[in-house]
Amino acid sequence: MTIMTPWHLQPPTWPEIEAAEARIRGTLRETPLLESERLNDSLGIRLLVKAEGMQRTGSFKARGAWNRLSLLDAAERERGVVAFSSGNHGQAVAWAARRLGVRRAVIAMPTDAPAAKVAATRAWGGEVVTFDRERDDRDALGQRLSVEYGLTLVPPYDDRSIIAGAGTLGSEVLRQADAMGARPDALLVCCGGGGLTAGCALAFEALHPEGRVWAVEPEAFDDTRRSLAADQRLGNAPGARSICDAIQTPMPGALTFAINAPRLGGAMTVTDDAVRDAMRVAAREFGLMVEPGGAAALAAILSGQRPGAAGIVAIALTGANVDGAVHGPIIME
Amino acid sequence: MTIMTPWHLQPPTWPEIEAAEARIRGTLRETPLLESERLNDSLGIRLLVKAEGMQRTGSFKARGAWNRLSLLDAAERERGVVAFSSGNHGQAVAWAARRLGVRRAVIAMPTDAPAAKVAATRAWGGEVVTFDRERDDRDALGQRLSVEYGLTLVPPYDDRSIIAGAGTLGSEVLRQADAMGARPDALLVCCGGGGLTAGCALAFEALHPEGRVWAVEPEAFDDTRRSLAADQRLGNAPGARSICDAIQTPMPGALTFAINAPRLGGAMTVTDDAVRDAMRVAAREFGLMVEPGGAAALAAILSGQRPGAAGIVAIALTGANVDGAVHGPIIME
Numbered sequence: 001m002t003i004m005t006p007w008h009l010q011p012p013t014w015p016e017i018e019a020a021e022a023r024i025r026g027t028l029r030e031t032p033l034l035e036s037e038r039l040n041d042s043l044g045i046r047l048l049v050k051a052e053g054m055q056r057t058g059s060f061k062a063r064g065a066w067n068r069l070s071l072l073d074a075a076e077r078e079r080g081v082v083a084f085s086s087g088n089h090g091q092a093v094a095w096a097a098r099r100l101g102v103r104r105a106v107i108a109m110p111t112d113a114p115a116a117k118v119a120a121t122r123a124w125g126g127e128v129v130t131f132d133r134e135r136d137d138r139d140a141l142g143q144r145l146s147v148e149y150g151l152t153l154v155p156p157y158d159d160r161s162i163i164a165g166a167g168t169l170g171s172e173v174l175r176q177a178d179a180m181g182a183r184p185d186a187l188l189v190c191c192g193g194g195g196l197t198a199g200c201a202l203a204f205e206a207l208h209p210e211g212r213v214w215a216v217e218p219e220a221f222d223d224t225r226r227s228l229a230a231d232q233r234l235g236n237a238p239g240a241r242s243i244c245d246a247i248q249t250p251m252p253g254a255l256t257f258a259i260n261a262p263r264l265g266g267a268m269t270v271t272d273d274a275v276r277d278a279m280r281v282a283a284r285e286f287g288l289m290v291e292p293g294g295a296a297a298l299a300a301i302l303s304g305q306r307p308g309a310a311g312i313v314a315i316a317l318t319g320a321n322v323d324g325a326v327h328g329p330i331i332m333e
Numbered sequence: 334m335t336i337m338t339p340w341h342l343q344p345p346t347w348p349e350i351e352a353a354e355a356r357i358r359g360t361l362r363e364t365p366l367l368e369s370e371r372l373n374d375s376l377g378i379r380l381l382v383k384a385e386g387m388q389r390t391g392s393f394k395a396r397g398a399w400n401r402l403s404l405l406d407a408a409e410r411e412r413g414v415v416a417f418s419s420g421n422h423g424q425a426v427a428w429a430a431r432r433l434g435v436r437r438a439v440i441a442m443p444t445d446a447p448a449a450k451v452a453a454t455r456a457w458g459g460e461v462v463t464f465d466r467e468r469d470d471r472d473a474l475g476q477r478l479s480v481e482y483g484l485t486l487v488p489p490y491d492d493r494s495i496i497a498g499a500g501t502l503g504s505e506v507l508r509q510a511d512a513m514g515a516r517p518d519a520l521l522v523c524c525g526g527g528g529l530t531a532g533c534a535l536a537f538e539a540l541h542p543e544g545r546v547w548a549v550e551p552e553a554f555d556d557t558r559r560s561l562a563a564d565q566r567l568g569n570a571p572g573a574r575s576i577c578d579a580i581q582t583p584m585p586g587a588l589t590f591a592i593n594a595p596r597l598g599g600a601m602t603v604t605d606d607a608v609r610d611a612m613r614v615a616a617r618e619f620g621l622m623v624e625p626g627g628a629a630a631l632a633a634i635l636s637g638q639r640p641g642a643a644g645i646v647a648i649a650l651t652g653a654n655v656d657g658a659v660h661g662p663i664i665m666e
Contacts, residue, residue, distance in 0.1 A: 032362070032365055034387065051387075054365065054367065054384075058620055280657065283622055283657065287391055287621060287622045287653025288620060288622065289621065324663075325665050328661030328663075328665035329661060330657075332657045332661035332662075
């Protein structure tokens with residue numbers, strides 16, 4: 001007997017990413033791809049900066065959420081959805097649910113989620129329930145909420161349509177770079193569960209197979225880096241801490257890791273101090289507020305790490321959802 | 334005998350704004366025109382937000398500076414330019430001079446200019462000299478520097494090519510809005526000397542004559558509002574204070590006022606508190622750092638002022654050059 005992998009746990013094809021592009025057009029924003037001569041001069045590379053914090057709901061998560069929720073059938077819309085999220089995925093799902101007329105969006109958030117993210121999720125009409133990041137099993141909780149209320153579970157990364165949606169960031173970067181006469185040798189993105197990384201890796205494979213996507217993780221959450229080295233999924237130590245609230249995931253997803261392992265250029269890690277420095281540089285060079293997790297890829301470049309001998313490097317500033325109480329003191333330093 | 338007004342003190346024609354559009358293309362950024370459903374819902378209008386703080390050098394001033402300096406002849410480039418500026422115009426002139434191979438850019442800045450603006454002007458290669466905002470006559474100082482070093486004076490607003498360059502913000506907003514299926518009834522811009530206001534008023538006159546441009550000023554620097562009411566140029570009281578460092582000018586320009594008086598929808602004023610609130614909203618809704626003067630137009634809308642019965646209103650967030658030490662405490666409130 002052959003055990004079939006369910007459809008939603010198989011990698012999306014390139015046409016599915018193209019379909020996601022068509023779905024988000026007009027509703028999501030084509031966020032700017034920026035460049036700073038000052039940064040280029042000081043770094044000695046051409047750096048293309050995707051300002052994805054300006055995306056709807058303030059992060060790239062709107063891409064996957066919109067794509068996934070667009071595929072709900074009428075009965076599923078009538079019942080509603082559930083998502084677990086440290087904040088960005090939850091906001092995106094709540095927003096997409098409201099825009100698409102989905103009746104309910106229950107969002108399970110960790111007790112230590114930033115206040116701004118909880119408030120924003122509620123503002124989009126999300127029903128917030130909380131869980132303990134270390135004691136509770138978030139998959140089990142999601143399943144229970146799903147069964148109890150008949151809600152469709154919208155996973156944050158290990159899902160074919162979520163990955164296809166996230167992949168539109170990669171194809172958008174390549175198309176925008178093309179219009180600027182540039183072809184990035186590498187794209188660096190922050191990596192939690194690996195959905196954005198996987199989607200972008202698939203987009204690069206289709207549009208620019210010589211280019212490589214690199215994952216950037218906080219030092220204490222370097223599960224993808226270690227998993228790539230060991231060629232198997234490894235988790236993070238319990239009790240790990242990082243300023244990057246958005247990318248603190250227990251281990252790579254099964255689907256995302258299967259996509260990433262053979263495709264990534266590699267993985268890099270960044271310290272909290274490097275992330276703070278990147279937040280200051282984003283503010284000064286581009287006038288952008290960037291949340292800690294969203295600044296990880298820029299932090300890698302600013303701390304001297306390079307994706308091989310790349311001359312043109314794209315990075316994504318993936319989110320802007322940072323409390324003023326956190327951002328203020330950092331840019332005041 | 335007829336006294337002829339010099340060429341550079343006459344209003345630019347629409348073809349000159351179009352020529353400026355062609356000149357800035359590829360070098361300056363087409364900054365995004367954004368929209369927030371949350372803001373639209375709470376305000377009861379459709380608000381289009383021009384994120385011009387993402388412009389080269391962090392403000393709209395790059396438009397006029399690039400246009401003006403592009404018109405220098407070889408001998409003028411070899412000698413250099415001089416500009417007086419509280420910071421944004423100076424940065425823009427220093428940047429444009431470097432990019433265009435102009436030998437020197439001397440920038441006269443007030444002693445109380447924000448540290449970030451002084452540092453950024455120097456970073457673009459500008460030679461900074463300081464003057465006292467209240468005691469020194471900035472026109473006389475500019476003339477003296479111009480004569481002493483043979484430098485071409487690049488005025489901040491009362492100049493035909495500077496106004497034509499600034500006007501490209503207005504035409505760009507109209508073209509971007511058109512692509513979004515919107516036709517703004519009004520465009521609100523912050524107003525210091527009135528160059529941006531005048532340029533946009535001319536662009537609206539050519540492309541959308543039913544639309545109106547409105548000037549927004551700090552309460553203590555409402556010279557354009559009073560001048561429009563009196564139908565003559567009136568100055569501000571000495572010793573006036575505002576958080577909006579970028580738009581503290583002594584009185585409307587002769588040329589800008591001649592353009593604005595018959596064309597503007599009107600003028601509005603905003604308090605420092607309303608400006609701080611607008612800075613917080615720009616951070617929360619769009620992830621954008623906006624400097625105080627750059628937030629004035631948003632502050633007018635948020636404080637309940639409306640340009641007539643307009644249903645679609647565009648505003649410009651005109652600059653992002655704010656010290657972290659100033660922005661931090663405001664967004665932490």
